[in-house]
Amino acid sequence: MAAKMSVAARKQMPSALTFDLLAKCSQTLLTVQVTKARASTLHLPHGSVPLPIFMPVATQASLKGLTPEQLAQIGCKLCLNNTYHLGLKPGQAVLEQVGGAHRLQGWDKNILTDSGGFQMVSLLKLANVTEEGVRFLSPHDGTPMLLTPEHSISLQNSIGSDIIMQLDDVIVTTSPDRERMKQAMERSIRWLDRCIDAHKYPERQNLFCIIQGGLDLDLRRKCSVEMAARDTPGIAIGGLSGGEAKDEFCKVSVIPTSMVDTCTGLLPENKPRYIMGVGYPEDIVVSVALGADMFDCVWPTRTARFGNAITPSGTVNLRHATYADDFSPIVDGCTCICCRPIQQGGLGITRAYIYHLAAKETVGAHLLTMHNVHYLLSLMDSIRAAILEDRYPAFVRDFFNRLYGSASKIPIWVVNALNGVGIDLLAE
Amino acid sequence: MRNTMFNVLHPAPAVFAPRVGMFVLPGRKPVHTPHYLSLTSRGAVPHLTQDVMRDYTSIDSLYIALEDFIEKAPDDVPPLYKMQAEAHESTLRKFTCLPEDILLVMGPRRVPPVFTPMPNTGTAISILTSVGFRKLEAEDYIEAVRKVRPDIVVGLADLVVGLQSGIKRREKMVDRTHAYTRDATKQLYGDVGEPESESSAVYFAPVLPLENTQQMLYLDDLGDELREHISGLAVYEASSLAIVPDKIGCLPRLTLSGPKTPHEILREISLGADLITIPFVGMASDGGIALDFIFAPPLEDGSSASKPLGIDMWSPIYAADLSPLVQGCECYTCTKHHRAYIQHLLSAKEMLAWTLLQIHNHHTIDCFFAAVRDSIEAGTFTEGFLAFEQTYQPSLPQQTGQGPRRRGYHAQASGPGEPKLNSSSYDQLDDAAEKYAEAQSFVPTPDVSAEELQISGFAVKDT
Ligand SMILES: [Zn+2]
Numbered sequence: 001m002a003a004k005m006s007v008a009a010r011k012q013m014p015s016a017l018t019f020d021l022l023a024k025c026s027q028t029l030l031t032v033q034v035t036k037a038r039a040s041t042l043h044l045p046h047g048s049v050p051l052p053i054f055m056p057v058a059t060q061a062s063l064k065g066l067t068p069e070q071l072a073q074i075g076c077k078l079c080l081n082n083t084y085h086l087g088l089k090p091g092q093a094v095l096e097q098v099g100g101a102h103r104l105q106g107w108d109k110n111i112l113t114d115s116g117g118f119q120m121v122s123l124l125k126l127a128n129v130t131e132e133g134v135r136f137l138s139p140h141d142g143t144p145m146l147l148t149p150e151h152s153i154s155l156q157n158s159i160g161s162d163i164i165m166q167l168d169d170v171i172v173t174t175s176p177d178r179e180r181m182k183q184a185m186e187r188s189i190r191w192l193d194r195c196i197d198a199h200k201y202p203e204r205q206n207l208f209c210i211i212q213g214g215l216d217l218d219l220r221r222k223c224s225v226e227m228a229a230r231d232t233p234g235i236a237i238g239g240l241s242g243g244e245a246k247d248e249f250c251k252v253s254v255i256p257t258s259m260v261d262t263c264t265g266l267l268p269e270n271k272p273r274y275i276m277g278v279g280y281p282e283d284i285v286v287s288v289a290l291g292a293d294m295f296d297c298v299w300p301t302r303t304a305r306f307g308n309a310i311t312p313s314g315t316v317n318l319r320h321a322t323y324a325d326d327f328s329p330i331v332d333g334c335t336c337i338c339c340r341p342i343q344q345g346g347l348g349i350t351r352a353y354i355y356h357l358a359a360k361e362t363v364g365a366h367l368l369t370m371h372n373v374h375y376l377l378s379l380m381d382s383i384r385a386a387i388l389e390d391r392y393p394a395f396v397r398d399f400f401n402r403l404y405g406s407a408s409k410i411p412i413w414v415v416n417a418l419n420g421v422g423i424d425l426l427a428e
Numbered sequence: 429m430r431n432t433m434f435n436v437l438h439p440a441p442a443v444f445a446p447r448v449g450m451f452v453l454p455g456r457k458p459v460h461t462p463h464y465l466s467l468t469s470r471g472a473v474p475h476l477t478q479d480v481m482r483d484y485t486s487i488d489s490l491y492i493a494l495e496d497f498i499e500k501a502p503d504d505v506p507p508l509y510k511m512q513a514e515a516h517e518s519t520l521r522k523f524t525c526l527p528e529d530i531l532l533v534m535g536p537r538r539v540p541p542v543f544t545p546m547p548n549t550g551t552a553i554s555i556l557t558s559v560g561f562r563k564l565e566a567e568d569y570i571e572a573v574r575k576v577r578p579d580i581v582v583g584l585a586d587l588v589v590g591l592q593s594g595i596k597r598r599e600k601m602v603d604r605t606h607a608y609t610r611d612a613t614k615q616l617y618g619d620v621g622e623p624e625s626e627s628s629a630v631y632f633a634p635v636l637p638l639e640n641t642q643q644m645l646y647l648d649d650l651g652d653e654l655r656e657h658i659s660g661l662a663v664y665e666a667s668s669l670a671i672v673p674d675k676i677g678c679l680p681r682l683t684l685s686g687p688k689t690p691h692e693i694l695r696e697i698s699l700g701a702d703l704i705t706i707p708f709v710g711m712a713s714d715g716g717i718a719l720d721f722i723f724a725p726p727l728e729d730g731s732s733a734s735k736p737l738g739i740d741m742w743s744p745i746y747a748a749d750l751s752p753l754v755q756g757c758e759c760y761t762c763t764k765h766h767r768a769y770i771q772h773l774l775s776a777k778e779m780l781a782w783t784l785l786q787i788h789n790h791h792t793i794d795c796f797f798a799a800v801r802d803s804i805e806a807g808t809f810t811e812g813f814l815a816f817e818q819t820y821q822p823s824l825p826q827q828t829g830q831g832p833r834r835r836g837y838h839a840q841a842s843g844p845g846e847p848k849l850n851s852s853s854y855d856q857l858d859d860a861a862e863k864y865a866e867a868q869s870f871v872p873t874p875d876v877s878a879e880e881l882q883i884s885g886f887a888v889k890d891t
């Protein structure tokens with residue numbers, strides 16, 4: 001089995017990035033343990049990006065109606081494109097002719113692509129994973145098709161993204177079938193080797209491995225060790241966003257924090273760590289404390305289309321009639337272009353105006369998308385500043401108190417996860 | 429009434445010929461005419477956020493329809509009316525978050541208006557809001573003008589949308605419009621006592637789409653008793669431009685006729701139109717069509733009116749085409765992006781396609797009007813018009829792809845005789861198609877909640 005191949009026999013992998021670790025949480029007089037939060041700078045082919053980072057998802061080479069300049073203006077330096085979508089439209093041949101996704105969408109900053117496998121498995125119900133790859137029926141005409149690790153890499157090579165992901169064998173994290181989970185983990189290691197072999201441009205595209213193993217800490221441990229040995233430029237922790245049915249309205253978030261903790265504990269310190277498909281602001285704040293650096297989620301953009309504005313105290317649905325004559329900004333004091341008053345170079349957008357346009361004019365969705373993405377990006381800025389100034393635990397406490405109103409309302413999974421890294425949210 | 433200045437620069441004001449002028453309202457950018465007003469939907473130029481409008485377009489004057497803001501009035505006070513503003517501010521501007529220097533023209537109805545099944549009355553017109561048909565009382569319209577303070581208000585007219593009207597009906601149209609205008613100007617500027625309680629909005633009086641003889645009395649009155657309260661005219665068909673009496677010939681003329689081609693715009697200009705509303709700009713953007721015409725095209729030998737007025741960007745032949753929409757175009761879309769991207773965005777149903785096309789199409793119209801003004805000044809307009817007719821096809825290219833969802837209030841003017849754009853079966857199909865598209869857009873993404881799937885029509889929750 002490939003996973004047992006000696007490291008020396010493997011293809012040497014160049015890296016197209018450098019990772020500068022700038023700061024970590026340090027021990028204080030008050031805490032015995034320290035959080036694993038880190039601030040760093042990742043230098044990628046299309047510019048440097050500050051970590052921890054949130055990456056907005058521009059699924060089909062466009063972020064919900066925003067121009068690349070608007071996206072850059074919000075502060076985005078690294079966004080996500082989905083390989084599955086770009087593989088369908090415009091397709092590999094066009095991507096090759098156009099010269100990749102940067103050229104296609106007029107974006108001169110960084111792009112990360114997923115492998116495309118996740119979307120097939122989780123959403124095309126007829127997908128079936130074999131050793132060769134993911135078998136599925138074409139969503140257009142039902143033709144049986146196969147996505148192999150080699151094909152996924154080839155597509156991502158054509159896309160030209162700065163960070164590319166290995167094809168992994170994704171199954172629901174909470175799957176009770178340990179044998180299947182073990183098989184998926186081991187197969188993901190074998191597929192990583194195939195991806196490394198197939199990767200044509202390692203000097204300009206960074207391949208990240210994806211650690212699998214579900215909630216089984218032993219499997220995760222084993223996978224972390226095996227994959228770290230492959231020495232890819234970056235490391236992702238997979239299988240987190242697929243299975244959990246996150247409830248939009250109650251926001252019951254369930255990041256398997258012990259699993260994240262275990263993985264980050266085993267990973268080399270000098271590489272970026274990406275948690276795929278996470279998340280909500282509270283997921284991010286917790287995961288950063290557990291040592292993660294990179295996040296992506298469609299939620300801020302998708303929820304904007306339903307009229308939801310993200311605020312420090314949770315989401316607000318601006319389609320609700322109570323906002324029809326609320327002439328305050330989306331979020332008071334928000335520094336995004338929409339919320340800033342006209343006198344300060346902003347647009348002076350009000351809740352009433354969003355209500356007036358919601359679900360009727362695309363402009364309403366565009367404005368809310370800008371606000372929501374800005375919210376996430378500026379949250380990351382504050383997180384990073386707090387780590388650099390060595391006050392992350394205080395930041396976390398303040399963040400959760402504001403989000404839930406009082407310490408007693410903070411979900412138990414958050415309290416427990418943070419307890420494990422020396423932050424006691426319930427302490428006075 | 430606020431000081432307006434409209435100077436016809438060339439030729440003499442009363443001549444019914446193409447003319448250039450300058451329209452100046454204190455606080456707004458001066459508008460060089462002939463020019464166009466960008467049409468809005470619910471106060472927004474479709475697909476253009478305020479920053480995109482500011483950074484990538486030269487849009488300086490907008491037409492806004494009151495019917496887009498007064499959903500359940502008078503039963504519920506519309507949010508627009510509840511907005512507070514300083515005495516010098518316009519609540520309409522504040523509510524729609526539009527910049528200070530943009531000229532805001534408000535009319536009662538969208539352009540083009542949707543046919544309403546209920547007729548107008550002596551005191552009210554029929555309108556369509558996003559929640560259905562209802563009446564707008566003439567008095568309430570005047571009150572709205574006072575409250576929301578547009579720069580220019582288009583006076584109420586008793587129009588018959590989409591139908592031929594009989595002689596009796598036509599008489600009524602004139603009488604009612606005459607009465608609306610008399611009452612409105614009196615209440616806005618007449619016996620208001622204190623000069624500061626005068627409305628800051630200037631009044632554009634309607635000229636009905638009827639013959640001169642049928643509205644003679646009304647037109648005379650506009651030039652006579654009502655003259656001091658009127659700052660412009662609003663016409664509903666190009667031929668009305670030719671019946672404007674001399675006395676009011678120097679007033680700026682706004683057309684709300686909905687020209688379908690640039691040829692029709694040129695015809696209106698040739699009759700002395702100053703401000704023109706052009707629904708086909710936005711319709712082309714929605715339809716995936718990049719406008720491609722200039723004024724005046726170089727006249728080549730053997731021209732056969734065969735050049736298309738636009739490019740259907742849905743066509744797969746542009747899938748890998750890295751050239752700009754139009755070679756040499758200086759708009760943001762053409763300098764920053766290429767045909768391949770627009771084609772991809774359209775086919776992927778990404779909203780940015782419409783934004784980028786709106787930017788290009790508005791720029792095309794900007795250049796067109798600038799060149800028209802130059803040609804009038806240079807005395808070459810008529811030649812240019814001729815060259816235009818000999819060069820370009822007489823209609824815009826057919827749209828082949830699907831545009832954004834059209835809602836009831838987006839529908840085009842239509843009478844009961846012709847199929848309404850949103851006939852119920854079309855609407856259902858459209859609805860289903862949109863739900864399908866939404867569902868599709870959810871399929872390949874990870875963590876959509878059951879609620880969202882349900883909202884999208886993709887699935888229902890199994891309880
Ligand atoms: Zn904001």
Ligand SMILES: [Zn+2]
Pocket residue numbers: 753754757758759760761762763787788791
């Ligand atoms: Zn252009």
